[in-house]
Every structure is written in C-alpha cells, then in structure tokens.
Amino acid sequence: MIINHPLLGPRDSSEFTYRGDAVLLNRPDPNSESLLNDYYEYQYIRNNTHGFMKELWFHEQGDRSWLVVTRNTLTHEIIKVELASEYKRENK
Amino acid sequence: MTYSALKIFKEALTGHKGWKPVWRKSIAQNSYDIIIIGGGGHGLATAFYLAKQFKQKKIAVLEKGWVGGGNVGRNTTIIRSNYMLNKNQAFYEFSLKLWERIEKDINYNAMVSQRGIINLFHSDAQRDSYIRRGNTMRIHGTDAILLNQDEVKKKYPFLNYDNARFPIKGGLWQPRGGTVRHDAVAWGYAHAADKYGVDIIENCEVVGFDIANGKCLGVKTNKGNIKANKIGVAVAGNSSKVMNMAGMRLPIESHVLQAFVSEGLKPILPGVITYGAGHFYVSQSDKGGLVFGGDIDGYNSYAQRGNLPVVEDVCEGGVSLMPMIGKARLLRMWGGIMDMSMDGSPIIDKTHISGLYFNGGWCYGGFKATPASGYSFAHLLATDTHHEVAKNYTLDRFKSGLTIDEKGQGAQPNLH
Amino acid sequence: MILVNYDKILKFQFNGKHYEGYEGDTLASALLRENVKVVGRSFKYHRPRGIFGSGSEEPNALVKLEGSNTHEPNRRATSIKLYDGLKANSQNYIGNVKFDILALNDYIHPFISAGFYYKTFMWPKSFWEKVYEPIIRRAAGLGTLSTEPDPDRYDKGYLHCELLIVGSGPAGLKMALDASRNGKKVILVDEDFIMGGQLLSNEIDINGSSSLQWVEQTLSELRNSSNVRIMTRTSVYGVYDHGIYGALETVTDEIERPGARQILWRIYANKSVLASGATERPIAFPNNDRPGVMLASAVQTYNKRFDVKCGDNISLFTNNSGANLSKISNLIDTRDGSHIVNVHGRNLIRSITLNSGKKINSDCLAVSGGWNPNLQLTCHKRGRPKWNEKLSCFVPDNSNLPNNMYVIGSANGSFSTQSVFNDVSDLSEQLGYRITEKIKTEDNPLNLKPFWFVKSKKRSWVDFQNDVTVKDITLAHQEGFSSVEHVKRYTTLGMATDQGKTSNVIGLAVLADATNKTIPETGTTIFRPPYTPISIGAFAGAHKGKHFKPIRLTPSHEFASENGATFVDTGYWKRAQWFSQDKEVTWRDSVDREVLMTRNSVGICDVSTLGKIDIQGKDAGKFLNKIYINTFSTLKVGKCRYGLMLREDGIAMDDGTSARLSETHYIMTTTTAKAGSVYSHLEFCRQVLFPNMDVHIISTTDQWAQFSIAGPNARNLLSKIIDPSFNISNETFPYMACAEITICSGVRARIFRLSFSGELAYEISVPSRYGDALIRKLISAGKEFNVTMYGTEALGVMRIEKGHAAGNELDGRNTPVNLGLSGLMAKKKDYIGKTLSSREKLSGNETMVGFLSVNPSDKLTNGSHFVNIGDKILPENDQGHMSSVAYSPILERYIGIGFLKNGKDRYDETLKAIDFLQNNHVEVKVVSPHFIDPNGDRLRA
C-alpha cells in the first residue's frame, strides 16, 4: 500500500505502523458520569467497519507523525490522509 | 454413507458408482430448533456435537458460500495445546484430545498427524517464558519437553546453527502437536452432522435477524426468513458484520493473515517448526508442500488478500531459520480474514439478546480449537450453561477485567 | 526465423548423459533436438512424461537443476535458458526415469482415485500415523530439496514508472512504442529471454516487414529511448495495492554463480498494461498424457524458433483454426466430427485410435483445444473474469480490474494479430497518446467449436502433473463436490506447480458437463499470486543469516570486546552479558565476581540501550502527569523520579525514571525492550490525545552514551573525572539528583544519581561519540578502586537482590497492584490507564513477592509454578509462577521473585515450586522481594 503523507508525499506503508480505528482519538472525559463504561467502549469495542473507515497510522520510520487515514477495508483504497493532530483540533 | 474398508474395496472394483454425496444438499425449512450461522469448522462442529452429544433435533447450518470456503479451508492446519495461561490451556488440551479421536467420531479421515511442534527460543528470557508455559502444560497433563540446542540440532539438523543472527538456544517441544488436513475437517464434520440429520444449507447468507422484545426469533436470509428457537453465530472474520445486524458491536477487529505454500517437495520436515526470532512457522503437508506463515498484515481488512511487506518478512524469517528453503519456490499465497479479539482469546457466550449466542474472536488460532469450540458452543446452546473449559471466554470479561491475554499486548488486536 | 545460434555450441548433461545444444535454446528445445522423450514422472501415478509445452505453462517436464553441492528442484525445462555446463536430472522416480518402480501406482489406480485418503486409512486407528501416513509421505512430493543452505545471492530493487507493460508480443511492443513516443516513462517486461512473444514463432507480415524484422526494429527504437526500460526474463508475479507490482528477474539460471541469481523488483506504476498473451489449452482424451502428445503451439514454437522437429510423423488434433503447423501428416479436427479415443505407446506415442476405429501411426500428436487469455494478474485483487461464449474462454472483466490496469491483445481475447494492434490503438487513444503509426497485418479470426474432452471409460488427463483425470472430476461431483472450489480441493485440480494454466478451464468444462450447466454457471476460478512460482530465497533477498536483522552496538562495544565480553542479543542490540577474566571457567564465575566487586567497591555497566526520550515544552510536566501514574509536574528541577506508566487498559506498560533538567525540560528513560513502543505511545498521546499541549518529544537513545557507575566507591571514581566546578557530595547531589555538567575538561555530560543495583550509584551520559573514550577513562581512573565492568547478567542479579521488577515482571499482564506499586497511583489527577485499572477484577489476587529455597543449597528455576504443600499438582491448585531467579553471591544462595496468589499476606509460608521441564521441584519460602538493604541505606550513602 501507499500512503500519501500530507507533508511528505506518497510513502510505502511499510514505513508505518498501524494502530486501528480512529475512535481512539476520542478519549473519554475523565470526569464523565459513566466513566467506566465510556472507557470500556473506547478501549475495547469497535465498529470493525466494512467499507471506508478512519484509522490511525504512525509514520514510525519517517517523521513520526500520527495520521488519520480514510481507507476502505474491502478494497484497501485510500481516499484521504490527514495529520492526526490537525484532524483532532478541527473536529473538536 | 458410511465409509469402511470393505466399501472402499468394493467401489474400487466396480468403478466407484456407489459413492453418494459426502453430505446432502439441503433446502431450508421454515423453522428449526437451532440455527448455526456459518458453515466453517466451528459452525459445522457445533451442529455435529449438538446433534450427536446433546441429542438436539432440527438443526440447520446456514453458509453463505460453500462449506469450508472460509478460514477453515485457508489456514495453515496447525494443532497444538501449548498455552501459558491456565484458562487457555484447559480449553486447547480438551480440543487436542477431541482431535485424537476425530476420525472415529466423524467417520472421515481428517489426517490428524501428530508429528510434533517445536517453538524455538533464542534468548534466556524467551527460554524462561517457555518454561513457564511448558510447566502450565504439564500441570494440565499435557506433554511438553524442553530441548536444549543439541537436542534441537539432532531432531532438526537443517536449521541454521552456524550463521544465525539469533542463534537457536533450544525449544519447547510438544510431541502431540501437529497438523490436520483442513478441508477434510469441514467436509468430515459436514458429513457427520448430515448423518445425524442436520441440514447444511449452502449459498444461504444471513442478512438480518428477527428480533422482538429482546428475543431473537429467527434470521433473514437471501433464501427467505427462517425461524429458530436458538441461533448460534460462528462466522469468524465476519463476526462484527453479522452481529451488527443484531445491533451489537464487538471487541473484535478483522485483519488479514496470509499463508503460503511451496511447490511439492519430498518430505523433509518433521512436524511443525516455529521460529522464535522472526515471524515464521512451517510444516510440510502430506503432498509435500511446505505450508508456512507468519504475522498478520496488521491493518483492518476484509479483502482476503495481503500485501508484499509481510510476504518478504515471512520469507526472510524462513530463509534465516532454514537456509535450504531459499531454493524452494513459493507456489501459492492467500489471505483469510481473522477475527482478532482485544485480548487475543476467543469468545463463546450468550448475548444480551435472548436466543442469540456468539462464538468468535479466534484470531489466527481457531483451527486447532475447532472440536472444542464446537463442543462447548453446543454445550452452551443446548444447556444454556458454559462448558467447564470454555467458561472464561465470556463477552463481559473486557468490562470486568478478566481478560485472557496470552501475549500481554493489551487491547491492540494487531499485536496479538 | 530461427533464433538459435548454431555457431555457439553449449554442452550439457541430462540424467548423466552428455548432450549439446546451442545458444538460444531452452533446456527443453535442446532435449527435443537430442531426441530425449521421457523427461519426468507424474505426481501420483508416476506415469512417464515428456515435454508438453514451451513456456511457463509446462506441467510435465520438471527437472532438478544441479549445482556443485546443491540443486534446485521442480524447474520447468521449458523455462531454463540453456547454458554451457548445465546439469539436470529427472525427478520423482525410484529406479530410473524410464522404469520407475513407483509406476506400480498406475496399476492400482482404482484404489487411489480422487480423495481416496479421506475415506480410508482409519482402521485400525493407530495405523494412520504409524503406517499409512509414513507410506504416503514417502511417496509424496515431486523434487527433493537439498538440505544444504542455499548458496545463491538474491537482490532486491525498486522501480517507478508511468506505464508498466507486461508482455512483449505484438501488443506489448506496440504499446511500448506508443507510450515511449509520447514521452512516457515505460517499463516493458517479458518472462522470456527474447522479446517478441508470439511473433517469435509466427511468420506474419506487419506493415510489409516480416514479424521478426518488425520486432527487431521496434526493440531497437525502444532500446534507444531513454525513457524505456526493457526487462527480459522478468515475470510480474503479483499485483498489489495502489499500483505496486511484484516482479522477479532471473539474471542467470546457473546456481552458485557469483552475483545475484535473481532480482526481486517492486515496481510502482501509475498504470499498467497487461499484454500477456494467451496460452493454448489441450483436449482431454484417453492417455493424452503420453510423451509425444504436445500443445500444437509448442510444436510450432520448437519448429520455427528453435528449428527442432518434435516428430517425424506429426498429427494434429484440434477444435479450431488457430493451429498453424506446417508439415502435419494427419489432421483430426473435431469440427469434422472426428476425435481421438486412445493413444498407444508408453514412453513415446506410437499410434492413435480415432472414433472411426481407424488407427494411425504417429510419433508426435499436437493438440489444440483453443486458447485461454493469460489474465491471471487481473484477478490478483479478487476480480473475476467473465465468460466469452464466442471465443469459448474467460476474458478479463473490465468492470473489476485492478485500478489503472488495462488489458490488450490476446490476453483480452483478441486473437487475430490485427485485432491485437487495434486494441493498442484504442488504448493509446484512451490514454490520450498521439498515435504515430497504424499497423496493417494478418486478420484471421479464430474459428473454434468447443470440444473439451472425449467421453470414455479410460482415463483422460485434465491436470497432468497432479494426475487428475476426467473421472476424478465426475467422481467429485458424484460425491457432492460440485462447486469449483470444492472440486479443486477434493481432486487437487490446478494445484500443481503449473497452477492449472492448462487444466483449470477444461476441468470446469468437465464439471459443467457433469452438472448439466454452462461453464459460466458452473463458476470461475480465481487466480492468486504468484503468477509463476517464485524462489523463497528471492523474497528473502539479502536479509538472511547474520543479516536477517540489523545489529545495534553500544558505545562501549569495542572496549567490551577487548575485555572478554560475551554478548547477548536484546532486541537488535548486542549487550555485554558478562566479562570473563583469566581463570574464570563458567559464566557464573564471572557474574559472581562482577556482583561482588561492584557491591564491595565499584562497577560500571553500559546502559545506553535504555530508551532516552527528551521532552520539552511549557506543558512537559502536565504531559508527564498524563503518562505516568504518579505526579511529575511537582518534581523539582534537578531531581529524578521513578515512574510507572500504564496502557489505557490499566496494565503496566513500562517503568523508568524521568529527570527534570529545567522547568520545561524532562528526560525520560525507558526499558531497553520498550524504547520504541513507549516513544510511539508518547507521540500518540501528544498528537492524538492531547494535541493542544505545548510539548515536544524526541528519542535520543542513540545520541547519548550512558553508563551506570555503582558501588560504595562510585562517588570517588566519578569525582576523578568530573570537572572541578561541580560538586557531587552527598549533600549537594543527593540520591535522585540530576544535573548537566562537564567532565574531563569540558565534555558535556549529564549525571543522574539513580540506582538499579541498590548501591550508591550514578548514571552518567555523554554524547555518543565520547562513549568509548569515557569508558576507557573510567576504567583507568578506577584501577585504584579495583573497578569492574559488569554485564547484563550481574545487572540482573543485583536488581533481583534489590527486588526491582523488570521485563519478566512487566510482561503486559500485571497491574501496579500486582507489582506492589499501587502506592504510586495518584488519586487526584487523570492519567492513561487510570479508569480501566479500577476494574474490579483486573488485578486478580496475585502479587509480587520473593522466594528462597527452604534448603539453601536447592536451586530455584525460572518458570516454576507454585502449589501449596500437600496439594496435588493440578491446574486448580496453581498458585502462581516464578518470574525471575538469580544466584546471589552476597547471600550465597538462589533467590527468586514471582507472582503468588495473595502473596503479600503469605510471607514465611512454605510452598512447593514445580518445574517439570527441568525436573526441579523444590520447597520454597515466601519472603519480601527486597533481599538486600530493604531500607535503602546504601543507595543514599
């Protein structure tokens, strides 16, 4: 696979490590009422999407940015690659 | 159709005219007592034990493609019971015992071949953890032997001892480990379940559930709606997709695992060999192909195919461990969708929806579990209680903290 | 047309006999010219087999290619470029290839039909593994693998292009020409060693030139274009995501030749054009596997390109107009209603019986059952081809091709040369290329009437290599295996080394006939990589043996090597495990000495492998509060603190110390093993979880050499090298202090007063380039204190004596509670893992404790499990396990730490430690894990 890094251009996927569904961006509020359940869902429960999903890749053998990649789990097609930090700031 | 020596002899002399289908082609009825979704190893085994062991009647297995087309026919066929954690070891040892009598149970030769499995170690820390693991095995009455470097060398003289980046220090050997012909497991369970009257319905895809007031009443399929008192789901890599139809989300991610087979070669490998310093394990089939694999590709996928980095990684490990295989040629490679759970251990449990039961999260190791999974899922479906060896494989363990994490990697499925 | 060079004689050996061939030959063409007819044996029935095809579709002519001490099995004679000195042998026989003892199997064939083994060998039960399976295994396989290490070199390379063209027949060549003239960056590959494909064995007129002239002209233009790379002997074996193609180039077939034998290319292409041609398929009829029965196209290729006559009396059996053979003695055309009912002759055909009853003599039977486009690569992303009724073959389905792939020529079902060129101009136009030249050539459409197999009681082969016959397929259907995938698996159809190139479609036709369905209703088979088998060695490339993984050396490596170090692999690092001195015999001698010398005076250990992460920014303290379970924002500048971090699931992830160098600057150390994963975790927290914190981090593991200096004389030693302006007295630089200083007259250094060993100890770090000089300086300065180097083994002993958890304890399953560190867990702040660590059952009841053997001379072993005295050794009585063990030279006995149910409450209790694997069951006493100096007086000294 090739990941089109927003800063560095197209890169072979072997430069990256994979972390999974980008729901991991949404660490629950530590003051939430349903704290335990929120964290349980955050940590363990996944949509395991059939089709396009947002996921986290880490450019470990590169500039060490965490990326949000929108990729189709049926075809591996990638339609969007964003910096996780920017994505998070914009989607707050 | 019962297979016997006499029958074989007779058929050979009379032009094989008398052979009947290994299992009937059934057409779905309107309702069943129990429906199993998924005609893979686990689904078929469940149906068989339900009928035979638990004397259940009116059972159907619904398979969206053809029997054995999923992971049961795509795996690298290794069976073993060499786990470190008690909760796993009890289950897998039970499974191995069932494998040891499988052909008698199903009247089909699945070619259980217990030529041993060795897990090599290359460091003291690895050795320590294998000793811990071996002792767990022995405490469970399982066979486990620690081999030092010389003993490994005697058994496997062709490994790399002289020029290795990570020299072999020894291995944990389980003589009863080995391989089973995967397709024959699917066909054999189908054959045996069929004999007990189970309807096996191929090309029947479940597309929804009929759920009312917290109770599951039946399934919707591409061949119409079917009612059932109880429904067991055993769809491996498609677990999330199917359970999602019942509104459930699971502690599972689907990942692709690739497997490889070489051209046919005269047998040289005794049993299964697992490299401890790279992602590579190998055995040799009765037809002579080296059957090998390594790590999962590492990203979510339903595509049933992988990419090159893992192919190269696996072959690098292979050639580093067994320098002779550089000259063997890779004939086929393929991928299967793994139901990777959040702690690397499976789930066999009821759900919060009454009448709906779930079996999944087998990761890359569910083939060896097939008989025990089938047996204990049948136990659960028939009696509504957990079988002793599977009682820890619950859905709520992630919430309560009773996770069963053999690799110690936590909630990151691609590391299990 | 002839493409062998009679002036260049190449000598070779086959089955021990000497032969000659010419430059331009394949092994197959040379053998045929030398009249060698039996080349190999089939898989199951061990039937004699000759050469059947002329390329990578060959199912029969598999040979063992010899080297001096090794060999390569299962090579297709049709794809080996002949070289001088080649040695090859037949394989898969006992006795001799013409009289194979295992051919007995052929006589008992009724007993070993498809899938026979599933139904038998079950009685008596124990016989399968003891008797039957060993017999089957003895007969299994084709060639033998040499057990010698593969001596050959394999290279890897990466290429990029705009257009990758696979196949160099008329379609590929013209496509390359068009693309090249339009300035595109092109790679043109072909698996053959000469470019030209079909044009090398077909004489046709192309724009007034002969086909060969046209090929040469085109190639010469392409060779002169700087934007075109031409790669012969290169097969594209797989299509992967996002325009990545795997290709294997064979540099030479000679094994053990210097230089790379093969190169594995990864080609990144914006677009690809599949111009891979088509493969002729045979017809199944009784005994159609006999030597002398060949594909018509192969007979033609051998004749035209290699100048070899495949027989004196050639017959042609065909169902189409495509076969283009010159001298044939008999034509058997199914379109006229005639077909073959049997073939006679064992090691070479003698005669043929027709359905009319007529028997004709023939020593070569050319067969053509039509053509299958080579569309394998179109399926590698799980697309399926579609059936073309008119051509009676599968053609690529344009709706599900891999992205940016185009198929042209006969690979696309265009079977006349003119239509091939038309495909090219259509595609060029579609791609927006300016077309420079139109081509006029032969335009005979293929006339074909499907005829797949002869119905007969005798065996007709579909898959030659695996001995799958028409009967096997019908038997499979009878037993309910009617889906194509079932048939493949049950009969092994198409699973041989030729990957079903000549057999798959016929198999499907037989099945369609049995099920009374059309072929498209019956199904298609899908192709997976590799297109043609690839050496495992090529995939591994240079990453094997000692080069399997990189090696990381510590700054003191050279010094350690000079001083008797034995090294141990920890990850990619080589660390000194111990240092042997003169009279020391066993490793324990050295380790005990290192421990004693350190504890008695002073010892030095290279700890540069510990992960070092530099953390800076206004929010650095706040950030660390999130990372560690304990608080770091309150840490005073100039101080260090031990910290434990959890995964979000509440399990201990890693531990180490972090030092605060300034308000905004911390330095974290991690364990060696977790350096990488902790760093990526921190980046995850920084970028993904807390992007608004003002904090930056970078790994500096490789930038700093770090040594631990431990023992009562540590301060005295260190004082000798520290520049005088700095004071490290206990008062000014107490336990857990840290500072940036200079040493040895101005070398920048950092000093931390940390102790893993429990002694008065410091860690000192300098920029890596000074590491070697520093260790030498320290050792020479330490002479007066009788300083010792110590390795990881002594390090381990001392940390166990001190009761510190390390890798074996931080094994990804333990919580702070298990580790006895729950006191560190901050109550008020939030940190990673806080919430989930509070799950009621997460920690269970195991806690970390120490163990001593009741009998001091008993040895403890790591990995033992504990049971209560008097309890049976059963899973339900398992009380925990021993995680670390050492011989303590201070206590003069074995000590251990481990995890025990309710361990903290069981001090002084006696248990049994069970180690079946090493046969070491010993009684142990539960004690505190802090074996020496539990109050920490030494480290504060």
Ligand SMILES: Cc1cc2nc3c(=O)[nH]c(=O)nc-3n(C[C@H](O)[C@H](O)[C@H](O)COP(=O)(O)OP(=O)(O)OC[C@H]3O[C@@H](n4cnc5c(N)ncnc54)[C@H](O)[C@@H]3O)c2cc1C
């Ligand atoms: C490459 C590879 C190597 C492996 N190696 C090993 C090994 O060496 N040892 C080992 O123990 N394990 C191994 N495994 C894992 C093992 O194969 C699986 O864990 C196990 O087979 C899963 O259980 P199953 O047989 O029931 O799954 P499957 O055979 O996948 O069965 C699930 C079935 O459900 C069907 N299905 C899905 N959705 C629906 C629906 N909506 N309606 C109806 N039917 C549906 C599917 O078509 C499929 O047939 C490997 C797996 C792979 C892919």
